[in-house]
Amino acid sequence: MVGGIGHIGRIGYFSGGSGRRKVVSVAPIIRRLTAERGLFVLVGQNVNLIYGGSAPNAPLLTWTSDASTAYPVADIYLDETIATGDSIQSQIQVSGGSWTSPVFNITHVIASGEAASGDAVLTQGPLATGTYDWRVRVMRASDGAASVWSNVETKTIAVHDESGDTQQAKDFFARVRSAGISIDKTHGDAVAAFINGVVADGIWSKFDALYLSATQSLTLGRLNLVSANYSLANFGGDPIFTADKGFKSTNSPQQQTSGFTPSTASGQWALNSAHFMIWPLETGASTSGDIGTLSVTGGGGYAYFKSQPAGTSWVISINDRGQRATESTATGAGCYVASRTSSAGFNYYWNNTVFGTIAQPSSSLPSSNIYVGALNGNGWGNKTIAAASFGAGLTSTEAAALYARLRTYMTTMGVP
Template sequence: MRILKLSILLAVWLGAVGPVSGQMSPIPGFPPGAFQSRAALDAGSAGGCSQATTFLARTSGLSGTETTAYTNLICGLVTDGIITGTLSGAAACGTKLDALWIFATNTTTTANLNLCGTSATVTINGAPTFSTDLGYTTDAAGNNTLNSNFTASTAGGNMALNSAHVSAWNITGGAGSSDRLIGNNVATSNRVTLRPLDGTSNTGFTINNNTQDAVAGSVRNGHFLSNRSGASALQIYLNGASLGTGSSASVALTDQALQFGGDSTGGNGCACQIASASAGASLSSTDAANLYSRLRTYMTAVGVP
């Protein structure tokens, strides 16, 4: 009897305050609008997306700020259509990204993870310095670099001869020389390199060819993205905005693993502090801007200047 009276009183009160907005189907035994379904409540409290949940399950020890930053980054890239996969299994990121590494995070274990699945985990050459929530610092001699373990010619991923991109975020400013923020074996005819300020106030870049294109540049720090959209069509972006174009013809899909902070010969090192990197298929100008914007939001959240 007491339960019945309480139910009646609750029904009267709910009728007075009106229905709850955004509700799901009513729970049996209570008037329509009394509660949202449990699933809706859980979704509302958790937020995010399934892709973020999948990646975060691979990590440990993240702070609340880092967890939120990852969630916003991943779910934002899903919204933008840059991540189109589930972040698990083959082609984990979908059709545009093969790899996305966030070095500005809590530990080297997390930093070395490829968000796009369990392949292409970064390994260390030498002893680059790691700074929490900033990333790895490599050296000018090329002794301390990052090996992506991503080789486009054997990965079977989205990066193709005439559809490819690489990117990296360099925190460090200052004058440049022949430093390679991104590099591989310079002796082959199918290299991938990106050189912010190559010694002549230019930004130099190659993708699947051996003839460097160069565009006028004035800075060495920021998010650089080099893109090949066709057999003789290349683009370079800095912080999501076009820096220029190139026209060198493609030769062959690169057969060396991408390196960050140098190249696979152990030379051409970059005294860089690297916060993130990516590789995959050609990105549109909108994709390039969106990728930068989402990364900038992440970097701001964790404290990257």
């Protein structure tokens, strides 16, 4: 149904299922409007003429973000009468209310670029889990005239509640939002529980980087939980990603680099206090290595791990020039930790098992950056990586605490 006939020569906009259409002619006697092209609507939907007489024409709102973000985003489409300095009033309410007490009621001043393009993008929030209505209107700066309200869009939001989180978890979610990455409630709850638990265990400060790549998306799995530094990046192209399992580098362009070089980073990783953790999913041997760096130039130390199939020894090195074989695991998959807490040697662990100590003295810090799912200068791993970390040395108690938190998280993700 057309909600108004307008004036001869006046240009308005329809809003309907397929967007907006400019009115190109008006025939008031027979009450007919002609649009510039067809407008598609579904059965039961209305078609409204967005027009407010002498006031500005009403905008058209499209809620563009998905249901997994607490900070929703909308595109606001404006007509050519809107000018720089005019404003948009935006309201979000709990669905079904009377708009007397909206959850958010903000005013956005229209910038020159928005006026020129006829398009403004608004972000509001945070919203808790629930169903919400969103509407907007425009207000002209020259005379204060306001348009009628736009169409109302409704969406149900399901997001993690950050109110009980540690500051470390809140900081991570802030970085997720800043990067424009979606995280739904299931994954948000699981990541928050993991971070809050590691903080409670007193080992959060041990990490330079900590990655949960068994998650919702590759972009989310590349983020460093600990800080804005050392998120993973492509050495070439994207690795193969499987949701809730992780990523796999199957050739050289898919290697993932952290940007962390132990000899220059001045981080938690030190000559006689360093660890790395890697959780590969497949059994069998890694093609070249699962995590680490070979200082192929400059004489720096090695730091890397290569998983092997059942009955075959691992290969491990951490801040030394050796390549030491160790005891084998049952499968070649699972959570591996190597941790140096002294100059004399380092300990190694698989899942919750302490395998022992390698008496390999430290020599020097690695002088090239750490790769995950691969080794720099030495190919790729060819295993799906569910989690990884590196930083200061972990005691056996701390390594066990890390594994326990990872095991809980992986169970939530369906990782065996």
